[in-house]
Amino acid sequence: MKSKQVSIMIVSLLILLMAAAIGSAATVELVPEKNVALPGEVIRIDVVVTGEDIAGVQIDLEGNGISGVTEGDMFKGLTDYGTFFNGGQTINGGVGNVYGLVLGKANFSGVGVLASFEVAEPNGGTYDLNNVIVANAKGEAMDVQTMGCTVVVREPSNDVNGNNVVDFADLVLIGQNFGKAGAWDVNCDGVTDMGDMLDAARELAGLITMGL
Ligand SMILES: [Ca+2]
Numbered sequence: 001m002k003s004k005q006v007s008i009m010i011v012s013l014l015i016l017l018m019a020a021a022i023g024s025a026a027t028v029e030l031v032p033e034k035n036v037a038l039p040g041e042v043i044r045i046d047v048v049v050t051g052e053d054i055a056g057v058q059i060d061l062e063g064n065g066i067s068g069v070t071e072g073d074m075f076k077g078l079t080d081y082g083t084f085f086n087g088g089q090t091i092n093g094g095v096g097n098v099y100g101l102v103l104g105k106a107n108f109s110g111v112g113v114l115a116s117f118e119v120a121e122p123n124g125g126t127y128d129l130n131n132v133i134v135a136n137a138k139g140e141a142m143d144v145q146t147m148g149c150t151v152v153v154r155e156p157s158n159d160v161n162g163n164n165v166v167d168f169a170d171l172v173l174i175g176q177n178f179g180k181a182g183a184w185d186v187n188c189d190g191v192t193d194m195g196d197m198l199d200a201a202r203e204l205a206g207l208i209t210m211g212l
């Protein structure tokens with residue numbers, strides 16, 4: 001057999017194996033509305049589920065300052081069917097036994113939100129998933145990968161490099177990190193953009209003072 005044919009066969013086999021792996025697995029991920037919050041601010045953390053032929057999902061959410069939960073759109077989007085959603089109960093360090101499932105012979109494929117939590121933790125912190133079960137229509141648990149998130153709480157500040165002075169270096173760093181989240185997002189709205197640049201430029205010009 002020619003080496004080119006062998007290569008094509010190997011590539012085809014790999015694609016088939018990857019497709020099988022993707023088809024049988026689900027991911028459950030915590031996606032915060034923003035990674036940096038202001039002190040006292042309530043932010044939303046979505047439990048985002050990705051997968052094929054999902055009939056029910058159960059999770060525990062570990063983390064501080066969880067103040068509320070609502071059902072997401074993943075099963076509600078199956079418009080001809082009802083859903084059964086349980087917002088869970090407070091456990092040590094979080095909320096346990098949160099689940100949603102579809103009522104009827106239907107299932108969910110794609111990317112959807114199981115639940116949205118409201119979080120107000122003055123010190124920020126890490127949020128993790130535990131006891132995650134993603135079940136198919138037979139009630140069988142699927143392979144699942146999970147991912148937590150971190151929320152940082154801080155005061156707005158134009159001193160992005162933390163050297164206690166607002167100067168041209170801070171403006172350059174804001175410019176170099178346009179579009180990102182992080183310390184360069186001086187007004188803590190989730191993205192570094194012209195609003196942050198103008199805040200820092202105004203403070204550099206002595207027109208305002210923020211956070212220092
Ligand atoms: Ca600085």
Ligand SMILES: [Ca+2]
Nearest residue numbers: 185189191196
């Ligand atoms: Ca911003």
